[in-house]
């Protein structure tokens with residue numbers, strides 16, 4: 001707020017009044033907050049009295065509105081204002097005299113204003129300027145204002161120097177001057193700001209008014225604040241009090257408003273809680289109403305039921321109460337005693353049952369443990385059994401292998417015995433084991449041993465399996481021979497050829513050899529089959545178109561061949577069946593008394609197996625000779641006549657020759673009569689030492705044939721002793737070429 005407010009400009013003052021009053025509090029607060037500044041004096045923004053005249057400043061800048069009722073002093077001021085306007089600056093009334101009267105060292109009276117440090121800048125400015133200019137400017141301003149009738153704001157101040165002299169000062173346009181008795185108006189020196197202070201509290205006029213304000217408003221104790229307020233109001237205490245009163249009222253109202261607002265807030269909060277409670281209570285009431293309605297409904301229902309019961313009771317005749325039974329006390333005591341005994345018995349029984357259950361559980365437990373142990377032992381036993389069995393199998397296999405090797409080394413003929421199924425009730429044979437057969441004759445028993453005995457129940461497969469190890473060796477280049485020897489009708493043809501649906505050794509062995517040859521990838525095999533019969537000591541080629549063509553046997557060293565004999569290569573099983581069919585058709589068969597389809601010739605089926613090993617260059621030559629001999633027969637039994645008799649004679653002759661050969665072989669005779677018959681001649685390569693031979697002795701269990709059976713078995717048993725010598729492999733190496741090398 002500047003100090004240039006004009007006291008004689010009513011409009012301007014009126015406008016500023018509002019500002020002034022609003023800022024009055026600010027000034028007061030500032031004066032309070034800036035205490036402790038220079039000289040420890042008050043620090044109040046200058047809102048000075050405005051003085052019109054140079055030496056007698058009187059006019060205040062307080063605006064007086066028309067019609068406003070003011071204090072006495074204010075009215076005097078108003079009068080003074082009017083005088084000032086009409087007469088120019090003149091000394092004022094008493095109060096004004098009070099202000100202007102010299103209080104210190106006869107110096108002119110003054111309104112004292114404390115100046116803060118901001119005034120120093122003004123003073124600095126003053127210090128640099130020419131005093132004469134400043135003085136003239138004061139005069140000019142004064143004159144101008146007089147001429148223009150415009151009031152130039154001029155602050156009248158008093159400054160108390162520390163030398164004790166009170167100087168009257170004027171401040172206008174930021175320039176401060178003081179009155180020197182000798183020099184007149186002199187610029188306010190800069191250094192004086194540190195040598196004294198502007199002062200107004202020592203003026204009675206001010207102190208009286210401050211006192212008045214404090215008395216009127218006991219709450220106000222801060223004199224500086226009051227002085228600031230007075231200064232704002234041109235030292236009009238009534239106005240100050242009015243303003244302060246208003247402020248206080250405003251503060252009180254504000255305080256009350258704040259309190260009311262707090263109360264209102266609390267009320268709102270409470271209202272909120274009450275609304276919540278109200279809602280909750282409304283819910284409760286609703287729930288209770290529902291419950292009441294339900295209870296009402298229940299009550300109604302109960303009433304109806306009671307009513308219905310009452311109606312029913314009124315319609316029914318009152319039921320007669322059953323007569324009370326007469327109480328027999330003795331009987332009751334007995335019943336009680338019995339009940340007690342029963343209870344005791346029940347308890348005992350319960351206890352017994354519990355004990356029994358415990359025992360039973362223990363037994364069960366023991367049994368369970370035993371069962372577990374037994375199961376474990378059983379598993380252990382099974383494992384052991386399996387182990388023993390496998391060991392046994394291994395042993396048996398090793399034994400067989402060793403046995404076969406032994407036979408190979410010894411060169412013995414292996415002899416298998418096969419019993420035909422018995423057609424009569426009387427049997428003369430007992431198969432006691434796999435190697436032993438018993439012949440029962442006239443109450444006596446004769447045991448005979450063979451490499452293997454096949455009972456009547458043995459199948460074709462089982463019989464074939466026994467020959468497999470020997471048969472398959474022909475693939476490796478051995479000469480193998482299998483003979484079927486026996487009485488007519490004893491099952492030789494069945495064993496060797498067999499029926500079509502259950503073939504014998506012939507077909508099975510060729511099939512087996514085909515399979516083996518097929519599985520050996522590196523060796524190329526060629527299987528060729530020839531089939532001939534020796535009928536009445538002559539050879540017939542059964543695979544030739546004309547089987548009656550005459551064939552001779554040629555011997556070349558150890559080799560025995562039949563030139564011109566038809567050989568047919570076989571590759572598949574169908575080939576085998578086809579060949580067998582051809583041979584069977586051409587064979588001489590006739591019905592005899594002993595056999596409906598009796599073979600009247602010896603059948604010799606020869607399979608040549610040549611294997612060429614592409615890697616080693618080795619070629620093997622093996623032969624498998626399968627011989628189904630014609631049956632020995634007693635003429636008396638077969639009652640053969642004519643051609644059958646001739647045939648029988650030839651058969652028996654050739655079989656006798658075979659026996660002679662075996663006998664010679666058995667006793668290692670120097671001469672073996674192989675050439676006594678065509679049969680033995682042809683079989684010479686198979687029996688002379690480098691072949692493996694196997695003989696089936698077929699026997700009939702019919703007791704009527706016991707003599708022939710025993711004779712056959714004795715023959716077979718005797719040829720087991722025949723030592724053929726070590727079998728040799730027939731292999732030839734193909735000479736290797738330079739390129740191969």
Ligand SMILES: Nc1ncnc2c1ncn2[C@@H]1O[C@H](COP(=O)(O)OP(=O)(O)OP(=O)(O)O)[C@@H](O)[C@H]1O
Nearest residue numbers: 420421488489490491492493494595598599630631
């Ligand atoms: N193990 C057997 N199981 C069933 N039937 C058999 C058995 N052995 C032989 N037979 C039957 O007995 C009869 C005579 O058999 P087989 O013709 O094979 O005798 P054989 O010894 O060849 O006689 P032969 O010397 O007169 O030719 C045939 O009907 C044959 O089917």
